[in-house]
Amino acid sequence: MRTFTCPKCANLLFFENSACVVCGTDVGFDRGSASMLRADENRRCANAELAGCNWLAAGGPLCGCCALTRTRPADEDVDDTFRVAEAAKRRLLYQLDDLGLPTTPRTDDPEHGLAFDLLSSAEEPVTTGHAGGVITIDLAEGDDGFREGLRAKLAEPYRTMLGHVRHEVGHWYWDVLVAGDPGEFRRVFGDERADYQEALATHYASDPGTEWTDTHVSHYAGAHPWEDWAETFAHLLHIRDTVQTAAALGVLVAGTPIAPHPGSPVDAEPEDHPRDVDALMATWVPLSRALNQLNRSMGKDDLYPFALSPAVQAKLRFVDSKLGRHG
Known part of the structure; x- marks a missing residue:
């Protein structure tokens, strides 16, 4: 997640802020500009109280x-x-x-x-x-x-x-x-035409074991190619969000800086999302290890309790290639 600044005093704001803690200005997230704007000059989402929503309304009573x-x-x-x-x-x-x-x-x-x-x-x-x-x-x-x-x-x-x-x-x-042209997907993930309900029944009846770790990001990912895709997709988003947040906050791991992203206060026009999954993994692996160690220091379980085998990284690369056609 990128960081934001107060439109009045330029204080650092986070995505969930609805007011600046320094100057007290009411703020709201504007989806169109992906920035925090003054809420007193714009209309808040009608779900501000009900849902704790800090987004601004978009062409109607609700935000997008x-x-x-x-x-x-x-x-x-x-x-x-x-x-x-x-x-x-x-x-x-x-x-x-x-x-x-x-x-x-x-x-x-x-x-x-x-x-x-x-x-x-x-x-x-x-x-x-x-x-x-x-x-x-x-x-x-x-x-x-x-x-x-x-x-x-x-x-x-x-x-x-x-x-x-x-x-x-x-x-x-x-x-x-993917659905319109699933050929390459089937080579990487398997044939999604396999009976879905039967696959889930088999999955829930089986012992988790550890065999899946060489080929899947989670045990559930091994249930069916559709679940493998969804789990891999979710993990790619986990990784990209956390790496982006670390970049926006200027986090260093083992002396290696993570390049800032748009919205970071340390660089007005930094490079956007790296589409190279290998480069992403080179950042993520040491970062996730550091985060896991920090969690353990607080008596908590690992923040990211997963290992990304070469086969899983190939799946992440495939998913990212599909996302990259729109990014």
Whole structure:
């Protein structure tokens, strides 16, 4: 994530800020310019209080991110889990815009466009997933205790709301970027025409083991080529976001600086996203190791508990090549 500056006093701001902590100016994120503007000169999203949204409205009462939510709880039923989901969605949408990826709303393309159904499983079961551009999120995943319980039950090393939305939108981008010409995808990931439900049933009935580590970024990625793509897509976004954040903050690892990115206060016109995955990995591997050691120093689990084998890096390279056609 890039850093931002206060439009009044130029103090450093972060993506989630709705006011400058130095001068007190109310600010809001403007999607069009990807910058923080004065909120007193612009209209805030109507979900500012309900969803904790700090984006500015875009041609209507809602911002472009909140407008992608097709279904949500009634106002009186909204709780922190809804705010957690919307916060993750804002960060996701910012990154997709930053990478130059299409985010066509379902209101513009009723058959194939993007929409989010944020549903509560308090009264009936909800399955987080994707279907033809509609991403369904179980809001219970916004509760730390619930999510951690599922993570432990499924023997997963990592589970976050941001990870969920990155994974699920990855399924949509398979439709957008790959489905029309899947030949090379099948060479790298396998044949997606394999029975999906049967593959999932086999996956959940099997012991996680360690065999998958040589060929997949996670155990779940080995369930089916579609899940392999979505998991790899999500990890590419994890990596690019974290490397960009480190660059914006001027983080050094082992004496090697990470080149600044747009929005960094140390360089007004730095080089944009490196499209070379090998160069990205050369930055990410030492950075992730350093972050893991820092987490351990605080008594926490590794921040990035994954190893990227050569086969996984080849998959990351393939996904990045598809993203690069739009970036």
